[in-house]
Amino acid sequence: METKNFDFFAYLKRKAEKVEKVLTEFFPQPKGYGGRVVEAASYSLSAGGKRIRPVLCLASCEVVGGRDEDVLFFAAGIECIHTYSLIHDDLPAMDDDDFRRGKPSCHKAYDEATAILAGDGLQSLAFWFFTHPEQVKRVSKSALLKAIHLISQAVGFEGMVGGQMADLLMEGKKAGLKILKWIHLHKTVKLIEASVLAGALLAKAKKKELQALKSYAKHLGMAFQIVDDLLDVIGDEKKLGKKNLSDLKKQKLTYPSVVGLEKTRELAEIHTQKAISALEPFGEKAIPLRAMAEFVLKRVY
């Protein structure tokens, strides 16, 4: 399986545009007396995210033989959840970040109350997309309910929310690799895993396919978060859109702070390799998913 002749960026753009179309067309209008919160949510949603998670959902659907059209609303909902989590993470009471992707974060562009509500509304909107009639009519209802159940767990107390809580609690404390891994697994990996599994579930994946994709997603997610930690130290400020070393300044627990830079790079490579290995059963069909893993790693080189 080679990705040399595969234009990953064209692929990413093509898939992301499909999700974008649904998001744009079906996003609520900022009408009524509470329109400000829709504007704020829309501001953050269109702040230049690469749509990695929804594209993973589409790519995973594709690798088991499904069609993009059958999971577009689900993928749009996934991006709403991701955006809600970024808005809330940036709040003064949380990570207190004034910038996100080079633009003022939601509570800076609007205000704190509006940002809290924008995040809340985006989470509701995600489940609205998941259960949209256009989504419901295209897949097995049973699989759809399973996918929603899976994702609601992945982003809740036993997933993303629990991970963010632990991350905040560990600020300024000494902790080892075990805790760091737990935090990343919950804060970042579970949503990535659920995005991949949902795409496959909706395309009627077999049990073995789900297992392989779960392993792929887990390692991809770990690599993703480790690379994110690395970029916080070595990354280009403009590209990342927030000040370098911001995590270090906040004394966040990160891979470089726990195991050092060299070991961090090594771990990113190991997880990327494991993610790619997990794709073997799919052969050539898995080139896009493989390219995604390579792309994640390339961000640090």
Add this chain to the structure above:
Amino acid sequence: METKNFDFFAYLKRKAEKVEKVLTEFFPQPKGYGGRVVEAASYSLSAGGKRIRPVLCLASCEVVGGRDEDVLFFAAGIECIHTYSLIHDDLPAMDDDDFRRGKPSCHKAYDEATAILAGDGLQSLAFWFFTHPEQVKRVSKSALLKAIHLISQAVGFEGMVGGQMADLLMEGKKAGLKILKWIHLHKTVKLIEASVLAGALLAKAKKKELQALKSYAKHLGMAFQIVDDLLDVIGDEKKLGKKNLSDLKKQKLTYPSVVGLEKTRELAEIHTQKAISALEPFGEKAIPLRAMAEFVLKRVY
């Protein structure tokens, strides 16, 4: 239809206990490094709410011939959404209330970040309950997906979140009855309406039954919010659990501040009567729903 010989409080207790059982049994354990957020959510969830919304869901299911057992997980999820909205409403950036039901509000008992995350996790948990295998196996999957779609819209930008945004924007401003109605409709009524409609949908209600229940829920919800506004002026501080006049102090838009006390009482009665009238097609079976409407009104006498 008479409610004289109907013991509404026994009914409320019986139904609420069934929901309680599911909530207690299936609520996540505060394990792992992020357990604090589960504790905080649990603290707010068990702070003594009357479980009006989930009981409405059960009662509405019952009036069209359904069984409690078929909507218990759904009803549990509804209470999670209601609790999340209270936690976020109380935050310093929002209504800034230090007390709720006579106890310190979540961000006072814990802290702001934990309270934001507790609310976020409760919203995710609601959708986890809605799609729990125990719920899925008991009802039509198509009806369940419709009910989730309905409720996700009712609590999002075009419902509760939009209403809370407008409520905040109107603080300290002069505004008329039209805006006040809009705010209450979105902030309070839509979730009550969705709770009633979901119960009926899951019990395979006919179109005409849904229409009648929608009208009932709308007027019940309006009466509920108007009474809440009244209690803020005339209510017993202990019973309500927050300081009297707190909304007036914050210059919130309320019925008494816009139309005066007498007209407010009159409107509460009119909406209660309209709610009761909408129940006519159901005859004796609607006694619990009628008693609920009478109970809401009685809170101010």
